[in-house]
Amino acid sequence: MGNQYLLSLWPDFLKAFWETFQMLGISLVLSIDAGFVLGLLLFASDRGLFWENRLLHNISGFLINVIRSTPFVILLVLLLPLTQRLTGTTIGPVAASVSLTVAAIVFYARLVQASLCEVDRGVIEAATAFGASPFQIIKEVLLPEAFPGLVRGVTVTAISLVGYSAMAGIVGGGGVGDLAIRFGYYRYRTDVMLVTVVVLIIIVQVIQIIGDKIARDADKK
Amino acid sequence: MVTIDNVSVEFHGTQRLLRAVNGVSLSIREGDVFGIVGTSGAGKSTLLRTINLLQKPTFGRVVIDSVDITCYSGIDLRRVRQKIGMIFQQFNLIHTKTVFDNVAFPMRIAGKPQTEIAKRVLYLLELVGLLDKIYAYPSKLSGGQKQRVGIARALANDPRILLCDEPASALDLETTNAILDLLKGIHRKLGITMLLISHEMSVIKKVCTRVAVMSEGVVVEEGNVYNIFASPQHSLTQSLVAHSLDLELPERVLGSAKGALVKAVYKGIKAEEPVLSDAIREFGVGINVLHGKIEYINDQPLGVLILNITGNEQGVGQTIEYLRTRTASVEVIHG
Missing domain, CATH: 3.30.70.260 (ACT domain)
Structure with a gap:
């Protein structure tokens, strides 16, 4: 009977799985790009670097902290008007991706800043001494030198997004986490809950293993 | 060739204003190997960095080939820097690039064509005796080999000035001598003007023709290396020379x-x-x-x-x- 019930939910599982992938995919792709730019800006505007600008540095740092200290559930609701404008709806995985992206951008930006700070200042100085422009320094020094750290940051961000995407279910985002709450939690179906949790564990593990492998292969230190 | 004219560098510390370099004037002639010696914290490194404006002087001028570069920025400054090689105490190689790509780096920056780059990298690696490591990553090299790559990289754009920031201080004695001999050989072969800083008189003695002794941001003595060794005037110079000659009696x-x-x-x-x-x-x-x-x-x-x-x-x-x-x-x- 239990097995049969689980089997009857198979289409729901597939749908939820697909929704999770949509949310993860959209928000991850967007937040990696925007987060990298923001993190780079934050890093390069710091003291002694090529875009030194204390005002820009402090303002962007403050804004990031404001967004990061807002609980995600609240951010989700606060961003509903923006979501409506951008996607024309507030329901579904694409709509949920808006707030996920905003949260992930600031999250990844801090990770980018941290891994850029790990790059040997002496190497940046050497590139400057040889007459490299800021863009050449970014492309030829910062990106390759910080690459393992940047990849690890993507891994951490992606895994956080898996967690956040479950919350996005509350406003109708759907996904595996949403399934766990609706069927497993509200309907007391421990078996459904278990299956979804196992699926989430597998997703997280796969992301971690792939991320670690890429980071390790790129690490020449 | 290089004129440092009354240069001062100030840093804003947490408590007070720190004057790392205080009104230094030096004139380096074409083909000189000019040493700057002094204890740590004397401002040698800061002074050296003003020459390619890695450190902007607070006051004073830096003149290269009768052109005042002190106010240069952007593309003009980058062009000047491309003609000034620099090697570092900690080598500062790009860890994720091979020896080849590290040496090619300044030429790529300068937009040289690919074929010319490949030819010159080979020439430079032969010059520093490291052809067999051409596709190795820096992490696989010893300290001396890393500095050889650093030297090859510094010479990539055929600079007329080579700045050496404590080039041998992170190396053991034998490797230090090998690197200094290499620098000396390069000077002889290419006739490049070199500025070298060190805290050791023995390094200056090995490669330099002229030397300035710095203490607390000021040049206290300057002259021909031989004369400085033969008759040091300032007490700091005397102690540095005595330390180098090592003639203590029990x-x-x-x-x-x-x-x-x-x-x-x-x-x-x-x-x-x-x-x-x-x-x-x-x-x-x-x-x-x-x-x-x-x-x-x-x-x-x-x-x-x-x-x-x-x-x-x-x-x-x-x-x-x-x-x-x-x-x-x-x-x-x-x-």
């Missing part, structure tokens, strides 16, 4: 010596004359050499001897006077 010898203890310095061709045997014959004194060496600086001999002169008082006095006429300087340590 306490036991100092305490038990009879007669006069004298330190005599010979310069140039006189170091090769039989001054001591002449003195022994002339004044009937005994001369015992307690310590001494002859250094060759820029291929000129510089002799330093610590002598114990025994005999009657008049003979000893006459001997010292005689030595004063025949040697560059005589310092009576005691007696």
Whole structure:
């Protein structure tokens, strides 16, 4: 009977799985790009670097902290008007991706800043001494030198997004986490809950293993 | 070629204004190997960095080939920097690039064509003796090999000036000598103007032709390396030279010596004359050499001897006077 019930939910599982992938995919792709730019800006505007600008540095740092200290559930609701404008709806995985992206951008930006700070200042100085422009320094020094750290940051961000995407279910985002709450939690179906949790564990593990492998292969230190 | 004109550099510390370089003026001629020596914190590194404006001077001017570059920025500054090579104490190689790509880096920056880059990288790696490591990553190299890559990279755009920031301080003694010999060979071969900073007089002695001694942001003494070694004027220079020559006598010898203890310095061709045997014959004194060496600086001999002169008082006095006429300087340590 239990097995049969689980089997009857198979289409729901597939749908939820697909929704999770949509949310993860959209928000991850967007937040990696925007987060990298923001993190780079934050890093390069710091003291002694090529875009030194204390005002820009402090303002962007403050804004990031404001967004990061807002609980995600609240951010989700606060961003509903923006979501409506951008996607024309507030329901579904694409709509949920808006707030996920905003949260992930600031999250990844801090990770980018941290891994850029790990790059040997002496190497940046050497590139400057040889007459490299800021863009050449970014492309030829910062990106390759910080690459393992940047990849690890993507891994951490992606895994956080898996967690956040479950919350996005509350406003109708759907996904595996949403399934766990609706069927497993509200309907007391421990078996459904278990299956979804196992699926989430597998997703997280796969992301971690792939991320670690890429980071390790790129690490020449 | 390079003129540093009354340059000062100030840093805003947490408590007070720190003046790392204080009104330094130096003039480096084409083909010089110019050393800047001093203890750590003397401002040598900061001064060196003003030449390619890695450090902007707070006051003063940096003039290269009669062009004041102090106010340069953007593309103009980058063009100037491409013609100034630099090597670093910590090598500062790009860890994620191979030896080839590290050496090619300044040329790619300057937009040189690919074929020219490949040819020149090979030439440079042969020059520094590292052709066999061309596709290795820096993490697989020893310290000396890393600095060789650093030198090849610094020479990539055929610069006319090479800045060396403590190039051998992170290396062991043997590797230090190999790197200094390499720099000397490169100077001989390419005639490049070099500025080298070090905290050790022995490094300056090995490669430099001229030297400036820095202390607390100020140049206290400047001149030809040989002359600085032969007759250091400032107390810091004297202690640096003494440390480099290493002519300390043990306490036991100092305490038990009879007669006069004298330190005599010979310069140039006189170091090769039989001054001591002449003195022994002339004044009937005994001369015992307690310590001494002859250094060759820029291929000129510089002799330093610590002598114990025994005999009657008049003979000893006459001997010292005689030595004063025949040697560059005589310092009576005691007696």
